[in-house]
Amino acid sequence: MKIIRCKDIINLLSDFYDNEIDNEIETLFWEHIEECKRCLSLVHNFEKTLELYHSFKPIKLEPQMKREFHRWLHIEIKKITIKKYKYKK
């Protein structure tokens, strides 16, 4: 019969969190953390850490920067296209 130790819990944290753990191991994982307070805390803290990172706000391009970028892009690719066209001629 397989036994899961505290060290294994550390190695399995990501697979457990990402739901990529197979059923048999998952049962053993649960059995272990129900018995082991330390590992239960470890799982909680691990999940909390990821929750914090996942809730980072998206970085947005400021409207003025966006307008500047669109203007720049339009001009620059036109320049390249014209150069190419002249070269072909």
Next chain:
Amino acid sequence: MTQLSSQLIRKDLDEATLISLAKNGNTSAFEKLIKRYEEKIYSLAYRILQDKEEAFDVLQDTAMSAFKNLKNFQSKSSFSTWIYRIALNFALMRKRKQKAQLKKAQIIDSEDSDKLPQFAEIAEQNLLGNYVDWSENPVISLENQELRKVLQEAINKLPDKYRNVIILKEIEGRSIEETAKILGLSISAVKTRLHRARLYLKWFLEKYITKGQMV
């Protein structure tokens, strides 16, 4: 202006059509295509560089490079992966320059003096002494400005190979498969790095929480 580029581009055109039009010289289609990714490119660059202007420069570099090299884009991979890869390379190049300049000015102090422990040591620490569950502590929230800074600092301090995976997968929300393609790594390598990076981040956070006696 070519005949194609004078065509009106409908807003709802699918990506494959836009790519095909852009490859045939339709500049308007290329602009539309880039506009679909501009926020993501900027965000990725900002996460790596922590500087608005540098991130904006990466956006410009990426757009230019994509325009010049679009003919080399093979539809076998997704456009999203392709453009992310370009953006990441430009961002990492700038990051290296930033680091070199800081080193020159001898501003880097904490990064060198505060070397990261080996991964095994971090894993080991979870098995030693009293281990406190701080997950339910109301102070541990992103509303807490100081904590947010600590989290950002923790990401910045991660070695590149871990930081890139965390930014792409955890913060920018790319899948494991796409992260692997963007970084040119195998899926199992991404999973290993992701797991280690997550444990590093938990370690950083715990260090701050226990030092600051928040729990």
